[in-house]
Amino acid sequence: MSFNDKVVIVTGGSSGIGAAIAIKFSSLGAKITIVGRNEQKLHAVAKKCENPLILIADVTKENDMKKIVNDTVKHFGKLDILVNNAGIARNTSILNENAMADYDQVMATNIRSCVYLTHLSAPHIIKTKGNIINISSIAALKVLSKQAFTYNASKAALDHFTRSVASELASYGVRVNVVSPGPVRTDFIENLGLDKAQQEAAFDHMRKMTALDRVSDPEEIADLVLFLASDKAKGITGATFVSDNGSMVIAD
Numbered sequence: 201m202s203f204n205d206k207v208v209i210v211t212g213g214s215s216g217i218g219a220a221i222a223i224k225f226s227s228l229g230a231k232i233t234i235v236g237r238n239e240q241k242l243h244a245v246a247k248k249c250e251n252p253l254i255l256i257a258d259v260t261k262e263n264d265m266k267k268i269v270n271d272t273v274k275h276f277g278k279l280d281i282l283v284n285n286a287g288i289a290r291n292t293s294i295l296n297e298n299a300m301a302d303y304d305q306v307m308a309t310n311i312r313s314c315v316y317l318t319h320l321s322a323p324h325i326i327k328t329k330g331n332i333i334n335i336s337s338i339a340a341l342k343v344l345s346k347q348a349f350t351y352n353a354s355k356a357a358l359d360h361f362t363r364s365v366a367s368e369l370a371s372y373g374v375r376v377n378v379v380s381p382g383p384v385r386t387d388f389i390e391n392l393g394l395d396k397a398q399q400e401a402a403f404d405h406m407r408k409m410t411a412l413d414r415v416s417d418p419e420e421i422a423d424l425v426l427f428l429a430s431d432k433a434k435g436i437t438g439a440t441f442v443s444d445n446g447s448m449v450i451a452d
């Protein structure tokens with residue numbers, strides 16, 4: 201697979217799955233824009249990429265999203281591939297006082313940003329007949345834990361948004377697909393505010409909920425994203441590809 205001269209935006213490229221995606225695209229010849237809020241982490245990932253454009257940006261802010269697309273096109277001259285990967289979760293009960301504030305924050309990050317970045321990117325991606333990959337979760341397909349309604353709803357919305365836009369953009373030769381990971385070892389759990397022991401307990405719990413008795417590395421998810429972004433997947437659009445170590449097929 202080669203992505204020579206393809207221009208790729210990866211949101212949430214500062215960490216975990218997004219970092220693995222950015223590094224892999226770059227190693228296969230792509231020109232990469234990596235996006236996140238944490239400058240230090242972005243620079244650490246940038247060192248593993250070939251001349252990336254680093255954009256410190258918050259995907260919940262409209263001006264930042266305009267900057268992501270405009271600066272990429274200005275810097276590299278075009279846009280081929282958008283990977284909407286940035287995402288957060290919140291442990292929130294529907295009974296919590298904070299329920300609506302958490303809902304708004306999770307929806308702004310996990311779905312509104314994907315919608316707006318797709319809106320801004322689509323005219324450029326139509327010109328290059330490129331494609332869009334949205335990173336969802338198996339939480340869109342099955343309720344896996346309690347107090348996760350914000351996250352579950354945001355990812356379910358992302359799945360159906362993908363199918364809807366795939367239908368519309370197909371006539372322009374643009375593909376749009378979803379990758380839905382199961383448990384992956386990243387900072388995602390730490391970002392929920394758990395300490396080290398709680399994080400290990402959470403990964404242990406998630407591992408036991410898989411048929412293959414394992415948690416994925418970010419690189420496995422990146423491999424799937426690159427396949428879908430490549431010409432090998434030229435017949436695939438509006439599809440959801442699950443990589444979850446068999447979480448969806450585990451039987452009692």
Ligand code: NDP
Pocket residue numbers: 211212213214215216217218235236237238239241257258259260285286287288309335336337338380381382383384385386387388389391
């Ligand atoms: P990480 O927490 O390691 O990475 C999340 C990334 O999102 C970071 O780079 C972070 O960048 C970025 N991000 C979050 N909020 C914003 C924001 N407002 N603006 C810009 N960037 C933002 O988690 P993962 O790598 O695991 O998560 C990546 C995606 O994979 C998410 O969409 C997640 O829902 C999904 N996923 C993860 C699973 C897992 O088990 N890890 C399972 C299923 C799905 P920064 O902090 O620099 O802003």
